[in-house]
């Protein structure tokens with residue numbers, strides 16, 4: 072299977088095939104900001120949908136939420152972000168470059184060898200002003216995590232959802248951090264999307280739920296195609312734990328730059344609800360009718376990055392191989408994540424083939440995301456679909472006009488089967504769910 076790929080190849084494929092472009096590129100780009108192109112937008116949506124499905128729809132103990140990016144500034148004082156969400160920074164007195172003090176190995180500027188200032192704490196939250204007056208009273212922050220929108224709505228959700236604990240509240244949304252060291256493509260950026268779950272439990276049961284969610288989240292990546300040997304769990308050391316955390320695990324992925332965090336799963340105890348209760352003056356407790364007691368729930372938080380997941384799925388799916396002397400690049404994306412599920416390709420742009428090919432596409436496009444492509448040679452069109460990870464290509468040829476059958480080509484095995492057009496929807500639906508090709512109906516196979 073695929074050897075580890077370097078990041079340049081992923082960046083180049085993303086640009087070439089319309090997954091990800093540098094933001095504001097015609098103006099020369101903006102540091103660490105990226106735009107998702109037509110293929111990237113589909114892939115990203117599919118990642119978010121797969122998370123929403125697994126975390127909310129396929130369970131009866133988690134509900135979804137969508138809270139605002141700007142919140143009352145008091146939220147960030149209570150959460151600890153105003154005082155604590157900082158990195159220590161040093162400036163070079165000669166070249167003026169700024170560095171993270173905790174990442175430097177020397178006392179001199181790594182760029183020019185110049186003298187450095189004393190470290191100063193730099194808050195990572197973006198600030199802006201609400202309303203027409205630019206003054207302190209109107210300062211608001213762009214949220215650096217989506218979690219706080221969940222905590223401040225705890226009471227609203229508990230009273231309106233009529234659910235008992237354990238209860239999860241989940242959301243997906245943009246977060247902003249004025250990171251000093253960005254880079255590695257979409258791995259660390261200043262604007263990114265998070266998928267966060269706050270799972271509220273009875274104190275004392277938190278360890279068991281932490282273990283449960285660590286496993287659940289690890290399995291989610293594996294189920295969607297990431298090879299297990301490229302994932303690892305890492306428990307935080309006591310000195311590494313964030314101020315709110317009792318215990319924390321990272322799910323790391325073997326990115327081209329080495330093992331790096333994909334998702335963190337923390338036991339936040341009752342820190343957040345207690346802090347918000349103190350600061351807002353509202354009681355944030357839960358009445359447990361069965362035990363006839365009132366308590367502040369503990370919370371387990373799996374917090375993952377959408378963009379980092381997209382990157383990991385792309386890297387893990389990438390393969391370059393040689394088939395019959397020809398090089399092909401292929402993304403073995405799980406069908407649930409693939410931007411296009413089925414490509415409809417007439418053998419050539421011929422006036423006799425076009426009407427039937429268009430009709431086939433019409434039959435399919437209300438059930439699957441399809442791509443109709445009739446330009447260039449069939450070989451080139453297959454290669455393009457392989458590079459964007461399309462699981463199946465349906466080819467309409469001259470025989471189809473006679474027998475009303477088309478061929479389905481499988482991206483991974485390159486096997487082809489010939490099937491009646493009227494059965495196409497049912498067959499593709501089964502194949503997209505993972506059904507194997509029936510060897511007896513194999514039409515033509517180009518073995519690897």
Ligand code: ATP
Nearest residue numbers: 250258259260263265332333334335374375376379
């Ligand atoms: P790191 O130290 O790698 O920047 P973190 O430990 O600060 O990450 P958390 O605060 O735990 O990250 O955020 C949860 C998740 O949000 C991370 O696991 C990651 O997937 C995503 N994330 C955090 N910061 C960024 C960022 N700057 N760019 C992209 N994704 C991010």
